[in-house]
Amino acid sequence: MDYFTKLVIPLVGAVLLSSHAVATNKDEQKQDHDKIRQVATEYLQQLSSAQPGDAEISVGAIDGRLNLAECQALVPFLPTGSKAWGKTTVGVRCTAPSNWTIYLRANVQITAEYYVAAHSISKGQILALEDLSKIKGEISNLPVGFINNPDQAIGKTIQVSVSSGTLLRMDSLKNPAVVQQGQAVRVISIGNGFQVTTEAQAINNASEGQIAKAKTANGVTLSGIAKAGGIIEISN
Structure with missing residues (x-):
């Protein structure tokens, strides 16, 4: 028994046991299976639109023997652990007037x-x-x-x-290093209404936006944000 069968059989059982989940007499309207599949397909199309490229979506058929009560509010969702592309599972639950949930196989190729x-x-x-x-x-x-x-x-x-x-x-x-270990750099301290520049030597490699450290001629270690052109910027 594959994973999907193990997942669906108990869930279908739960649907059958839910109050008013199954149409039990001729007067009660039955849910159109094609409508469920349409809702699931449109949901997967919406999710796949966030991916680059073109999506080809197929949603598996529903067992024709499953008679679900007609639903006025079908809500699609991805079960925990499912993804929006590749071979996946999509759920559709009814929230009114009945309460039932069904899970469908789907394949989303992008x-x-x-x-x-x-x-x-x-x-x-x-x-x-x-x-x-x-x-x-x-x-x-x-x-x-x-x-x-x-x-x-x-x-x-x-x-x-x-x-x-x-x-x-x-x-x-x-990102490539804009400050390299051993490189002569300028450490620029910027404060409210002032700017001080100090010559120093970098003691680590850093890409733009990363923390870079440098040591001045008198042995003081300074750290700030690496900028292009061998600059370390300190904001006060």
Whole structure:
């Protein structure tokens, strides 16, 4: 018995036991299964719109023997642990006038452009456009943080060596150091109506916006925000 069957069978049982969940006589209106699937599909379309590319969505059929009471308020949702793309499960619950919940199999395939290494790249290299190769394909199963825009990678330093064709990810890139250990830097202290500049030597590497430390000629250690051009800025 697969995971989905294990999940659905007890839930269908719960639906059957819910008050007024099932149409029990000929006079009671039954819920249109196609309407449930439409609500689930539109919900997944809405979620997938936040992803780059084009989405192809399919929602599984509902067992024709399941007679649910007609619902005036169908509310779709993603069960805990489900994701909005790939092979997934989507739930639809009725909140009025009956109370029931049904879970449907679904498959959301998203096709979009993403970037891989155009050739072997060494750790510490700053990426340029020629280092990137664009691919269009299924992204539903790609890990979080893949590069879908070259601007996300150009000018960044890669933290690991990669071979040609390797998927490029945001967590393997960082902004290049604007302050490097041993570099002569200017430490600028900015306060209310004043600005003081001190010459110093950096004692760590730091990208723009990170904390950088430097030691002055008389041995005083200062720390502030790294800025482009070998500047450390201290705001008072």
